[in-house]
């Protein structure tokens with residue numbers, strides 16, 4: 071029997087089922103009884119998005135007015151009515167120098183998003199030009215055994231996103247490589263379990279900031295002779311250590327709670343240790359291991375921002391921090407853009423994990 | 439509590455615990471099982487003696503909780519023995535092993551494997567020197583025997599309960615055990631499927647003639663399948679209460695068994711035992 075892969079199946083698989091409802095709407099396939107589910111799956115989310123934007127707009131406007139009034143009042147008190155009038159005009163004219171600094175409106179955030187994209191295009195073009203210019207020179211330098219010249223200009227917003235993704239994947243991989251094998255051993259052996267239990271219980275709740283400091287202490291000393299920038303190393307290790315606990319605990323739990331029937335089958339067949347682990351124990355604990363890995367991924371992404379910020383490692387965290395420090399007119403709007411980007415990427419990472427989980431494990435998990 | 443031991447005359451030779459020793463496949467001697475509980479030790483089985491001959495099909499009935507599963511899992515080697523001993527072909531057993539195949543009440547297949555892979559799991563273990571093709575052939579042969587020739591590559595989790603238990607039967611026979619232990623293997627199935635699986639089991643058993651010990655709650659099933667029906671007394675300290683020889687020639691058909699004059703005599707005997 072061959073299974074056909076349709077758009078509907080793929081989107082449902084990834085937990086994006088509403089997309090196929092949308093498709094049905096446009097291809098006219100929607101039946102009457104589907105109308106209710108269409109309303110619930112498409113219209114309601116869209117309406118709630120609009121409501122959200124509306125509330126945001128109103129809130130931002132009211133905050134803007136409060137801030138503006140405060141500015142005028144301050145000018146009046148400090149410098150007299152003329153200055154107050156000048157301030158009022160200045161604010162009304164939209165001059166950048168006197169804009170109230172508060173929660174930006176949705177429209178402003180959208181503008182900032184556009185300008186960040188434009189900025190990225192400019193920087194990309196600049197980079198391409200640089201690469202072209204230095205191509206011949208670099209070839210020669212490499213041939214002579216010298217380091218090639220690299221672009222050292224300011225990274226664009228999109229570059230920062232990719233740096234962050236790189237850090238989170240490196241951290242995730244580290245967590246996976248530590249937590250899954252360790253979890254298997256702990257789950258298999260009650261002795262190891264009691265040996266490690268205190269360790270897990272104590273270190274699990276430690277905050278990302280403290281992990282960062284700990285890793286910083288150690289890595290700084292280890293890399294003392296190296297001239298390389300250690301901020302990436304420090305941040306991905308910290309991310310890995312912060313986020314690995316869910317996987318560790320879930321793997322240990324999954325392995326120690328394998329169905330007794332399966333263990334009995336393995337015993338009756340006298341499977342060797344290796345076979346028992348790889349043919350019986352691991353496959354049966356895969357669903358729990360993946361639940362752990364999914365949590366690890368989302369915790370990793372969440373703490374990444376804070377850790378990058380502390381480590382000054384390039385990425386979204388640094389971007390947010392720099393914008394906050396910078397205090398330029400559109401800084402607040404850029405921070406909100408970053409917030410949405412962080413949220414959306416977090417969501418996509420979660421879906422990615424769900425997709426991988428559903429393709430390797432025998433139990434199908436639905437998206438929430 | 440009713441532990442009346444009655445009608446000793448049907449037990450014949452084995453009342454003395456003695457078949458000729460070269461005919462005995464499985465021998466339980468003075469078997470005892472104690473579960474430690476917070477309220478003190480709970481003696482489930484005590485002084486339990488039972489001999490099962492080669493190529494014999496024995497069914498075991500008894501009240502719920504009397505210790506049937508306990509006894510069977512001790513024979514399988516999955517449950518430690520508190521006293522006495524169990525031997526297979528004269529050798530005391532030490533732990534589980536593929537000479538004693540088990541079919542559990544739940545099919546206990548690995549749901550992430552196909553039916554073929556599930557059967558191969560055991561076959562690979564028992565015939566490590568066979569070639570891959572030979573092992574595949576063995577597994578496929580037994581899957582065909584249980585009527586699953588179209589489901590070799592279906593995931594176990596996609597099979598119905600009845601089909602899963604068929605794979606369980608194939609897996610157990612494919613490792614060619616000396617003794618096959620079955621703990622209410624059809625208890626979870628509807629009566630129609632149950633009948634089909636009884637036929638499948640008895641067909642394949644007629645060919646392989648593996649010594650079989652099967653627990654059941656179903657009196658008709660016990661009579662239809664068995665050479666002897668062993669009745670256990672109620673616990674605690676359960677032992678063998680009575681043994682009934684079923685003298686129908688094999689191969690049997692359900693119809694012939696039901697129409698046989700002795701059928702209701704056997705049935706009454708078992709029900710009388712259970713009702714006391």
Ligand SMILES: Nc1ncnc2c1ncn2[C@@H]1O[C@H](COP(=O)(O)OP(=O)(O)OP(=O)(O)O)[C@@H](O)[C@H]1O
Pocket residue numbers: 473474475480482500501502503504505506507508509673
């Ligand atoms: N691990 C255990 N620890 C303590 N007591 C146990 C344990 N396993 C079983 N028992 C008790 O031993 C007795 C016999 O249990 P067993 O499962 O062997 O009965 P059974 O005859 O198979 O019953 P059923 O017909 O319901 O399957 C029961 O009273 C049960 O509560």
Ligand SMILES: [Mg+2]
Pocket residue numbers: 506507508621
């Ligand atoms: Mg039982």
